Amino acid sequence: MQGSTYIDFDKANSKGLKLIRSSENASFGLLIIVGINLGLRISDLLKLTYKHLRSDELEIIEQKTKKRRKLIINDNIKNALKYFEEYNDEFYAFRSQKNTVYSIQHVNRLMKKHFKGSNISSHSLRKTFGRRVWNNNNQSEKALMYLSELFGHHSISTTRKYLGIRQEELNNIYINL
Structure with a gap:
């Protein structure tokens, strides 16, 4: 499966926090942190309000699959939200300087600007989440089973x-000869 690639979780988290703290682009910084911690598709991320993010858990119906998902708001997201306390709960969380919800195209442009690489896109946030789960669970089949369910893969x-x-494993065949 070609397309976007993942970003190192810690690098993405640091970039998100830097964008928030510096006020360079706080909303986009929050999008990075929420994206790598929830693993949602960009279409679902862009619909989140501050009220969603301020709760301990949220339930959404995924736009693409129409499946109901329950998500836990972790400490990484809660810590980033401390910088957004003055925002109304009903506001969409990820808005441009013009105060409109980001378009997917704009998010992709911002991703390319802040994360150098030819295959970086909004989808990289979801893949970064997946890689983090896989690595945190010792690259186990069990982690892949959970991710397969979360991502809705067959x-x-x-x-x-x-x-x-899979591609990394195939490449290692040649490297380890």
Whole structure:
């Protein structure tokens, strides 16, 4: 599965916090942090309000699959939200300087600007989440099973390809000869 690639989780988290703290682009910084911690598609991320993010958990119906998902708001997101306390709960969380919700195209332009690389896009945030889960669970089949379910994939092999794991394993065959 070609397309976007993942970003190192810690690098993405640091970039998000830097954008928030410097006020260079706080809303986009929050989008990065929320994206890598929830693993949602960009179409679902852009619909989140501050009220969603200020709760301990949220429930959404995914736009693409129409499936209901329950998500936990973790400490990474809660810590980033401390910089947004003055914003109304009903406001969409990810808005441009013109106060309109980001378009997917604009998010992709910002991703390319802040994360150098040819295959970086809004989808990289979801893949970064997946890679973090996989690595935090010792790159186990169990982690791939969970991710396969979270991502709505039909098989673990699809999840492997999606995360670029399969290609890495194939490349290692040549490297380790």
